[in-house]
Amino acid sequence: MLTELSIQDFAIIEKISITFNDGLTVLTGETGAGKSIMIDALQLLAGGRGSAEYVRHGASKAQMEGLFILDTNRHQINETAYQYGIDVQDEMVVLHRTITSGGKSICRVNGKLVTLAILKEFGKQLIDVHSQHETQSLLEPANHIQLLDLYDKERISNVKQEYTRLYEKLITLQMRYKELSENEQEMSQRLDLLKFQHNEIEQASLVPNEDDELEDERSQLANFEQIYNGLLDAYNALYGEQKGLDWLNMASQSLQNSQEYDTFINEKAEEMSNHYFLIEELMYELRSYADTLEYDPQRLNEIESRLNEISQLKKKYGSTVNEILEYLGKVEEEIEQITDKDSHLAKLDEQIEDIYQDTCLEAKQLHDLRKKAAQSLTKNIHQELKDLYLEKTSFSVSFDTKTGHGDRLKLHKNGFDHIQFQIATNPGEPLKPLHKIASGGELSRIMLALKEIFARHQGITSVIFDEVDTGVSGRVAQAIAEKILQISSQSQVLCITHLPQVAAMADTHKLIKKQANNNRNSTVVEELSKSKKIDELGRMITGAKLTDTAKDHATEMLELAADYKKNNG
Incomplete structure (x- = not known):
């Protein structure tokens, strides 16, 4: 989870350091206080695109640093760290990013300088940001096959591993076939070089050792x-x-x-x-x-x-x-292959066909397992949608298979399946790709339903919701609050919200506000006590002057939220 976030000279934030806890942390405050700016900082820390515009006026650079504590030493990020020679001790990962006033980025992971692309690899395994206005990984069709495989990882992973081994072998053979069969001039030049090398070594009459x-x-x-x-x-x-x-x-x-x-x-x-x-x-x-x-x-x-x-x-x-x-x-061996090219091409063609057939068998097994996983996922999604008062919404996993010459299956790194999550928000409407849903309120709830299911499979350390509850109220708002709380049992959740129902569910409530300092506005963060939490909820309910009635209502909401946690913990 994200344990501490430090931001300096970023937009209107002069300098803040925030400690976060496990569970659900809610951030509230007036519009323009800097709530979304903090989310922007987190996105940049996770490898998002930055520019000099983020640097606070008059400062030479903006800096962001986040300390993440892994819940297990078997977290997938350890493999990424090992790949890039980064030491991870005590299950702690520190991401750091500096953006200069000239627009340059300096990135570090556990103190080691890395490229922005590497920082992004770490960031996507630690932070998952969801907002109304950003295309999310859950909505991107290219990611759906990976999400489906994660959903039933226990049964799919071994078959997928064997498929990947065969597919890589197939690609290697196909590339070799292409090299031998194309570009006569290059092959002739290659043959001349090989013969020269052969003669040079042969003339030396070398003896082993x-x-x-x-x-x-x-x-x-x-x-x-x-x-x-x-x-x-x-x-x-x-x-x-x-x-x-x-x-x-x-x-x-x-x-x-x-x-x-x-x-x-x-x-x-x-x-x-x-x-x-x-x-x-x-x-x-x-x-x-x-x-x-x-x-x-x-x-x-x-x-x-x-x-x-x-x-x-x-x-x-x-x-x-x-x-x-x-x-x-x-x-x-290569000289023999080139000089006897036709014979080798025929042998390669036989090998390719054999490996292709074996790879297709594994791909078919993958397809069958995915079909079963899709049925289970669809059932679970419908239940989640029902909880969010979208019982009339239909969800489906679309499977498409592409063929080539002679109706041969076109294989790719994940098999022959092309998978897309589809939604119909009203009865009688055709199913549409998930990313083409127009209604913000519906999109928020559908995204929450998906996130509730996939949070337990993705291994993301921290999930951030940036005003995903916009455009909803009443019982839907309460359902969203309950769903966000459920997600926080799988991953740490940081949520910017204007809904008192969501704020009442928080394990930790932080108030973001602006204060004037030397004729300049700056963002500060205050963790609210129970009494101040009641006041803040009252203001969120009334939207204006805090009244005793609003405070009573806020107190009741906190009590109901506590009862819900107790009964659903």
Whole structure:
């Protein structure tokens, strides 16, 4: 959840720092006090498009920073962090964005500089902003297939994973087929290059591990004198009268003379005798190896020349001789493919057809699972719509399949399904795409119904509603309040509202207001106590002067909201 938000020199906000709690937090205040500006700041923090116009007049830059606490170390954002080398400790993520007066953006995640695109990747997993005037991810047809898959993730994910594996293999084969079958001139040039590389490597007559063996031999020849003298010195220290081996022999004889009188000496005499023979054998091996050594300056020159030749090849084809030989194998294979193109195209065509058929089978299984998921989702959506007094509204998941030449299925990364959520808001009307709904009030409620269902599947940390309750009143307003509260049980919810019914449901109520400071207006935030919450609700009810009747009504609304939470917690 969003734990703390700091904003400085942003629009009319000079400097504020707000602490947020779990559950439902409501932000209220007069129009122009800065409520929506705070939402704008959050959207920019999540990677939204910014400009120099957001920088407070007279300031050099605007800054926004948000601290998010993850509810689990298995949150999907950890994979994103790992992908970009960002350390996430104690399940904490800090997003920071600076917009300069020149319009430049500086973005950070946990202190590491990132691009705006990367910041957006983090933002979309942490913040989900819904407003009357912005196209939301829930309304975009391109996202509907992902949402449906999330809805029944337990059954769909394994099949989708296998489909993705086959689909990627299919695409790779198709690209290879296209490369071989198109552009004769490029293939001819490629063949010439491959033959040149093949000849260059072949002429070198490389042997596996040759570079390592030559390095070892060069090291020996370059340090011949030190190696030879070391062997002789070691040998001479052991062999001869009054030398190491002679002293060991004397020690062994001394122990043997007394071994029959003491069990310890008997044991050690045997050990000493064994050591003597081992050292004696080692001494002869040192001498024998020294006799095999021969300094050959001509061989050293040959090695240097050969290593230089190999070094030139390494710059082009691999960091070791073995890698160069592996590359040679790939070159030979590609040369064979190009020179025998027709045969390879025929083989590729067979492989493509086999993989295509397997991929279609997985896509069909995905389709069947999605159909079942769509039936369950439709049933759930209708129940949610009924709760919001949209019982006459019809919801449907539209499936479309595109075909190509010969009625072959056109596959894409998610299968062959093209999915779109559709709505008919009145009986007898045809179903229309979700994003083409005109009525603001209906759109708000439909969006809330969708959000209630998908909030538990999307793993979004914080959901922000910016005046989504505009244009409703009475029992619909109460239903919206209850639905927003239900969503807050799945994700932290921040809600800007003008409805007292929604504000009464809040776990935390914050008042946004303007105050004059040095002849300039600035936004401040106040967390309301129970008595001040009653006053604010009273003003929201009357819209003008606060009366005792309004305060009584506000008190009653808070009591009813508390009862609802208690009975539906």
